[in-house]
Amino acid sequence: MSLPAVILVGGQGTRLRPLTDRTRKDMLPLVDRPLLAYTFEHLARFGVQEGIVSCGYLPDQIGAAFGEGYGRLSLEYAIEPEPLGTGGAIGFAARGLESSFFALNGDSLREADLTELVRFHRSTGAKATILLTPVADPSRYGLVRIAADGRVESFLEKPRPEDIDTDLINAGLYVLEPEVLELVPEGRAVSIEREVFPRLAEDGTVFGIALGGYWLDVGTPESYLQAHRDVLERSFQTDVGDALGSDFTLIDASAEVHSGARLVPPVYVGPGAVIEAGARV
Structure with a gap:
């Protein structure tokens, strides 16, 4: 087709x-x-x-x-x-x-x-x-x-x-x-x-x-936020889903996440972001 x-x-x-x-x-x-x-x-x-x-x-x-x-x-x-x-x-x-x-x-x-x-x-x-x-x-x-x-x-x-x-x-x-x-x-x-x-x-x-x-x-703040959740939770088929971790997290290669930081899925950490120890995202 x-x-x-x-x-x-x-x-x-x-x-x-x-x-x-x-x-x-x-x-x-x-x-x-x-x-x-x-x-x-x-x-x-x-x-x-x-x-x-x-x-x-x-x-x-x-x-x-x-x-x-x-x-x-x-x-x-x-x-x-x-x-x-x-x-x-x-x-x-x-x-x-x-x-x-x-x-x-x-x-x-x-x-x-x-x-x-x-x-x-x-x-x-x-x-x-x-x-x-x-x-x-x-x-x-x-x-x-x-x-x-x-x-x-x-x-x-x-x-x-x-x-x-x-x-x-x-x-x-x-x-x-x-x-x-x-x-x-x-x-x-x-x-x-x-x-x-x-x-x-x-x-x-x-x-x-x-x-x-x-x-x-996707036309309101509520639906925009929901769209992020749905992509990260693999609610529908996307190319993003292939890169997601098994725990519904996606961390850009240029981001830094300290071992003492806590990520609460679903979560995306974008380019250049730094999540320091003690932080909760």
Whole structure:
């Protein structure tokens, strides 16, 4: 499988201020690498070779960190002249694509089987397929109602408790056909979730599937901290997990940890850090 991927990284991460005053949210460190690196690794794990990064806010930070590629994933950059919304950003970045492609948010962590997602997409003849995930508190999100065959019946934004009849939400990863871009008008911001997908639902050409596995939207201080714990505790598959100690600790080679210091897992000790005797981390 070698579908290209459009990676959306346009948000300013306002809920994570002041951490994001000078640093993009997706470039914040998550254990030993930027948050965005986990998205690149997930794509590469399933054979994706071409990534188009759609960004507007502080775009130079991404280019400086990743350049023309990350591992087996080659990268190019589509710099938005102004905020275009999710649909507008996809249309802007994918304008040269002529076949099926992934589009996904770059600030979420996930381990869904992309091969299975593409197989399902092709089996239904969908124009768009949405990766879905169940959540414990659906009231915080927009719900996606699907039929038995996966066809999306309706969307419900910020539901009242009495209206909740599913726990499935949009996980921010899609397989799209190029003709979907015809529904994205130029010259203004467009939301793919609120404008494009509902139109496809009217035609019965958008499907959704929940594939299980880990998912986390990293957008608040609480979820950012949880992401660190989950990486260090191997709650989902990451390249970091290969380097972790059996006690869920990761110590950079340039760090110094005195024998009299105490590390309480899960913990990461970064480059140049010095943990002296008597300290507890």
